[in-house]
Amino acid sequence: MRLTINTFIPACKILFLLLCVINTTCGRQFPGNGYSLESFYPAEVQYEQIKKALSLLEPAPQWVPNWPDSSVKLGQVSGVAIDNTGQLLVFHRASNVWDENTFTLKNVYNGIGTEPIPHPTILVLNDTGELLDMWGQNMFYIPHGITVDHAGNVWTTDVALHQVFKFEAGKRNYSMVLGQRFEPGSNNYKFCKPSAVAVLKNGDFFVADGYCNHRIIKFAPDGTIILQWGTAKGDSPFVMNVPHALALAEERGLVLVADRERGRVAAFRADNGSYATAYRSWLIGGRLFSVAYSPVHGGRLYVVNGPGSMVPVRGYVIDFTTGKLIQTFAPDGDFSNPHDIVTSPSGDKVYVAELNPFKVYKFIDEVLGNETREEKANVHVKPTATIEVYGSPVPMGEEWDWWRGAAGGAGAAALLALAAFALLRARNTGRKGVTRRRWEYGQGEFKLRRLLERRRFTRVHSDDSDDEPAPMLPHHHPPANA
Ligand SMILES: *[C@@H]1O[C@H](CO)[C@@H](O)[C@H](O)[C@H]1NC(C)=O
Numbered sequence: 196m197r198l199t200i201n202t203f204i205p206a207c208k209i210l211f212l213l214l215c216v217i218n219t220t221c222g223r224q225f226p227g228n229g230y231s232l233e234s235f236y237p238a239e240v241q242y243e244q245i246k247k248a249l250s251l252l253e254p255a256p257q258w259v260p261n262w263p264d265s266s267v268k269l270g271q272v273s274g275v276a277i278d279n280t281g282q283l284l285v286f287h288r289a290s291n292v293w294d295e296n297t298f299t300l301k302n303v304y305n306g307i308g309t310e311p312i313p314h315p316t317i318l319v320l321n322d323t324g325e326l327l328d329m330w331g332q333n334m335f336y337i338p339h340g341i342t343v344d345h346a347g348n349v350w351t352t353d354v355a356l357h358q359v360f361k362f363e364a365g366k367r368n369y370s371m372v373l374g375q376r377f378e379p380g381s382n383n384y385k386f387c388k389p390s391a392v393a394v395l396k397n398g399d400f401f402v403a404d405g406y407c408n409h410r411i412i413k414f415a416p417d418g419t420i421i422l423q424w425g426t427a428k429g430d431s432p433f434v435m436n437v438p439h440a441l442a443l444a445e446e447r448g449l450v451l452v453a454d455r456e457r458g459r460v461a462a463f464r465a466d467n468g469s470y471a472t473a474y475r476s477w478l479i480g481g482r483l484f485s486v487a488y489s490p491v492h493g494g495r496l497y498v499v500n501g502p503g504s505m506v507p508v509r510g511y512v513i514d515f516t517t518g519k520l521i522q523t524f525a526p527d528g529d530f531s532n533p534h535d536i537v538t539s540p541s542g543d544k545v546y547v548a549e550l551n552p553f554k555v556y557k558f559i560d561e562v563l564g565n566e567t568r569e570e571k572a573n574v575h576v577k578p579t580a581t582i583e584v585y586g587s588p589v590p591m592g593e594e595w596d597w598w599r600g601a602a603g604g605a606g607a608a609a610l611l612a613l614a615a616f617a618l619l620r621a622r623n624t625g626r627k628g629v630t631r632r633r634w635e636y637g638q639g640e641f642k643l644r645r646l647l648e649r650r651r652f653t654r655v656h657s658d659d660s661d662d663e664p665a666p667m668l669p670h671h672h673p674p675a676n677a
């Protein structure tokens with residue numbers, strides 16, 4: 196049949212009706228539904244709308260006020276980690292700060308020749324927020340990331356030194372250091388402001404390198420490079436803009452990257468660096484500072500966003516398999532500059548480091564806490580870790596893409612027909628490797644929204660533009676420091 200405008204438009208109408216039916220039967224509950232964000236709305240209106248949308252989410256986990264003990268003195272808090280006994284390690288800059296005078300334009304620290312921070316930069320707190328131990332004095336200049344591995348070793352990064360340190364469990368001096376002291380670089384021996392470390396059970400580890408190189412490097416336990424990926428420019432899921440924090444979903448075989456200035460959590464296969472999927476949401480905005488992961492209830496992501504993106508600054512919990520936002524949390528009022536987040540393995544305790552004001556916050560999830568206690572009572576046996584080609588999350592950010600299609604105007608109609616065809620075909624051939632598109636009728640005009648659902652674990656989609664940020668909201672990025 197020859198497609199003329201006379202047959203095409205009625206065909207579109209029929210398809211549209213069909214899609215309305217499909218949409219209402221298959222549409223997902225998403226807290227943003229019903230709040231249409233028009234880009235011509237003033238920022239305050241958008242902000243209020245987003246706030247309203249967020250109020251539909253469960254306010255959890257709950258903030259624990261008056262924690263830690265008031266005797267705990269902090270500088271800029273850059274990192275938090277939980278050790279194997281459940282104690283919290285807080286990494287802070289004590290008397291030093293990172294501001295616009297800290298580095299030269301070539302990323303060289305301006306304080307070379309000065310003494311390192313003379314105060315303990317690592318504080319160990321117990322559950323009730325009391326200071327049990329402190330160390331890490333006379334060593335660091337601008338502390339950034341901290342993590343504790345399965346063997347109890349502590350790993351840190353310092354962006355001024357451009358180095359990564361490993362401290363054996365219980366030791367106060369490092370046993371391994373990677374990178375050249377005060378020398379930024381981008382080769383196999385130098386980092387440039389490395390931000391974070393994550394360590395697999397077998398001892399292999401990842402470094403997020405970081406503020407200038409925008410790459411992830413995987414190392415063997417002895418510090419030799421296994422592989423690396425990530426780039427600052429181009430159009431692929433490997434493009435990152437400040438990989439700022441790392442987490443592992445080890446039972447899924449994934450390493451999770453908080454891709455800060457692209458407002459997403461990107462998941463890559465831990466074994467070979469293949470791109471798996473990404474999560475983001477217009478409710479979270481264009482900046483995402485840190486991510487933590489708990490395998491509880493099929494997997495949950497805990498993230499914090501940042502200021503400058505015209506959205507509330509909060510913590511968010513994302514269901515890993517569906518990609519839906521399920522909870523949001525913040526201290527009384529919102530955060531100002533949350534910088535790092537960590538969760539206990541069962542998700543019952545969550546800690547957030549804040550840069551300014553100098554704070555660390557504790558949140559508890561009573562439901563998960565009770566479940567964990569019950570599980571312990573029943574001597575629940577968890578399956579051992581396996582590398583699994585995991586299910587089909589819906590990457591966050593589905594609300595971000597509609598305007599692109601809508602902007603297409605007439606093109607949208609053609610897309611509509613194509614996508615309906617794809618959708619119908621998809622429903623016949625199963626869901627594997629499928630992009631589902633969904634159209635919503637709202638406020639008297641077509642709006643293209645897309646519901647993305649795909650599995651892409653076996654192939655690197657280097658031409659995938661779905662992961663390009665679509666900055667619908669005005670961005671006012673502070674300098675890429677902090
Ligand atoms: C935390 O440490 C303080 C001081 O050592 C102690 O009194 C308190 O009982 C500890 N809390 C927990 C939960 O262990």
Ligand SMILES: *[C@@H]1O[C@H](CO)[C@@H](O)[C@H](O)[C@H]1NC(C)=O
Binds near residue numbers: 368369370
């Ligand atoms: C810490 O270890 C490094 C190298 O292993 C060594 O050069 C340095 O002197 C040690 N520092 C202290 C205070 O022992």
Ligand SMILES: *[C@@H]1O[C@H](CO)[C@@H](O)[C@H](O)[C@H]1NC(C)=O
Binds near residue numbers: 561562565
């Ligand atoms: C958790 O357990 C405690 C003690 O059994 C109980 O008081 C509390 O209501 C429970 N909380 C939730 C949210 O289930």
Ligand SMILES: *[C@@H]1O[C@H](CO)[C@@H](O)[C@H](O)[C@H]1NC(C)=O
Binds near residue numbers: 464467469653655
């Ligand atoms: C990573 O491993 C998966 C599964 O074996 C494979 O399909 C994929 O092509 C690999 N990617 C790379 C970059 O080697």
